[in-house]
Each structure stands twice: as structure tokens, then as C-alpha cells.
Amino acid sequence: MNPFVFSCICPHGGEIIPELQGTNPKRMAITRESLSRLGKEMEGAKPDVLIVLTPHGTRINGQFSISGSERMVGTVEENEASFTMGKLVDRDLAQSIAEIAIEAGIPVGTINFGTSAGPFSCLPLDWGAIVPLRFMPNVPIVVITPSRDLSFGKHVEFGKAIRDTVQKSSKRIGLIASCDWSHAHDEKGPYGFDPAAKKLDEEVVELIKDNQLEKMANFDADFIEAAKPDGIWQTLILAGAISPEERQVGYLSYEAPTYFGLICAAIR
Numbered sequence: 001m002n003p004f005v006f007s008c009i010c011p012h013g014g015e016i017i018p019e020l021q022g023t024n025p026k027r028m029a030i031t032r033e034s035l036s037r038l039g040k041e042m043e044g045a046k047p048d049v050l051i052v053l054t055p056h057g058t059r060i061n062g063q064f065s066i067s068g069s070e071r072m073v074g075t076v077e078e079n080e081a082s083f084t085m086g087k088l089v090d091r092d093l094a095q096s097i098a099e100i101a102i103e104a105g106i107p108v109g110t111i112n113f114g115t116s117a118g119p120f121s122c123l124p125l126d127w128g129a130i131v132p133l134r135f136m137p138n139v140p141i142v143v144i145t146p147s148r149d150l151s152f153g154k155h156v157e158f159g160k161a162i163r164d165t166v167q168k169s170s171k172r173i174g175l176i177a178s179c180d181w182s183h184a185h186d187e188k189g190p191y192g193f194d195p196a197a198k199k200l201d202e203e204v205v206e207l208i209k210d211n212q213l214e215k216m217a218n219f220d221a222d223f224i225e226a227a228k229p230d231g232i233w234q235t236l237i238l239a240g241a242i243s244p245e246e247r248q249v250g251y252l253s254y255e256a257p258t259y260f261g262l263i264c265a266a267i268r
Helices: 029-045 091-103 127-133 152-168 196-209 213-218 221-227 232-241
Strands: 006-010 049-053 064-067 071-078 081-088 108-111 122-124 141-145 173-178 249-255 262-267
Touching (some): 006 127, 029 262, 049 127, 049 232, 064 091, 071 127, 081 127, 091 141, 091 152, 127 141, 152 213, 152 232, 196 249
Parallel strands (some): 006 173, 049 141, 049 173, 064 108, 071 122
Antiparallel strands (some): 064 141, 071 081, 249 262
């Protein structure tokens, strides 16, 4: 049985946040609407806590990084506007995930900053978490950042450790895999243009529609490097946390209005 009340794959482009859409609100309108739908569905699932998998949080080389501070605060700036968010961290759940992962031989680190508790125990909340959380219910969080030094297999194993933790918890827990996809769609973008970007995104969309998330681990390393996605690692953790027979995938949308791809999907 799927232990999560609701899960989803969400992008994190800053302009998706309504307050940051600027003078061209149509640019990410499809994704903004899809994220609103996912947020409403998560709200209806009534989670007590949300686990967010983000590629842009505090990284530990060779270990999965788990937020262990009392709270997290961050700001996203886009189109001469800013959006700030603060969240409480479910420290008990974070510690439980770490303990079960360590027992399974998975390298993890629980991170904090400043003081062991109190107002100075505060880590930065990155845009990979802030953007999807803008649309989600206001509950405590646990933020997890993968390490690309670790194999795809370890990411799936870590997902299973998260699953084991959630199954032992009495809390209602939601899971968000925050993923942008290929970053080489536009020659004027920071990573230039590569035809691999369109091809990889098309293949990812089909794998999501077909509920074959695990097959992203089969992408060739050169293909990944050319296309420059940042969503594979978080998706593989989600795949480990929810087995294929337990996943009902609801594909919502794809667009690449700038240099990177945006996908929204529900995992029910």
C-alpha cells in the first residue's frame, strides 16, 4: 500500500509563483495552473508534513542531505519582485529518516545551522522547495537534497528507506519531487542549445505516462550531460519510495517556455 497521502512531480521555475510572474503571465501559465491543481489535491489529502526532494538545497558530497534545523527561510527573486517563505521543520521525522537510512547502509547527513534549537537554528530554503510549496498546504516540512556522487541505485534505495520511515509513522505525509528537466532548450540560455534536451524531455514524459520512472536510471551519462536535466535524481528517490504497482500516475502537463523543461504529474 502506498504510504503517502499524496505525491507529485513538480517544477521550480521562479516565474511559476504568481507573485513573480512579471509582465508575461502566459509564459508559464500551463505549469502554474497544473501546480495549482496539484496543490488543491495535496490540500484535500490533509498531510501533517511534506517531504520535499530538491536538487538545489544544501548539498553534502557523497551523502543525502536531510534538513534538521528548527526552521527554514528563503527568498526567490524574479522579474524585479521577491517572494519569501518560512517553514517549520519536522525534526523528528527528519531524524527517523536518517536513522533508518543509516541502518540500511545508505550515506546520509542531517544538517543544522547556528544553534541546536531556537530562532537561530535556521537553514536556507531553496527555490526548488519554495516554488512547489507556494501551492501546497502550510504544514511542517523535511527537505532532502540528493548527491550526484551517489549511484542511481542508491537513490532508489534511499527512497525505500523514506518509505520504511513513513510506514512506521502515525503522521499523514505527502511527498514532492521538485524537478526541472532539460536545461539546453535555448541557445540564448545559460547552458546553450543541444537537441538532446528535447529528446530527453520527450522520453521522460513517456516514462511518467507509462509509470516507468525507474527506467530513467538507464539514460546514458553523455545523454544526461548534453540535455542537463536536474529531475532524474529526485524522481528515482520517489520511485523507490512508491513501488510501481502502488503508483497511479496522473500526467498533467509539459512545457518548455524558456531554456528548461517543466513537468507536472500526480502520483496517487
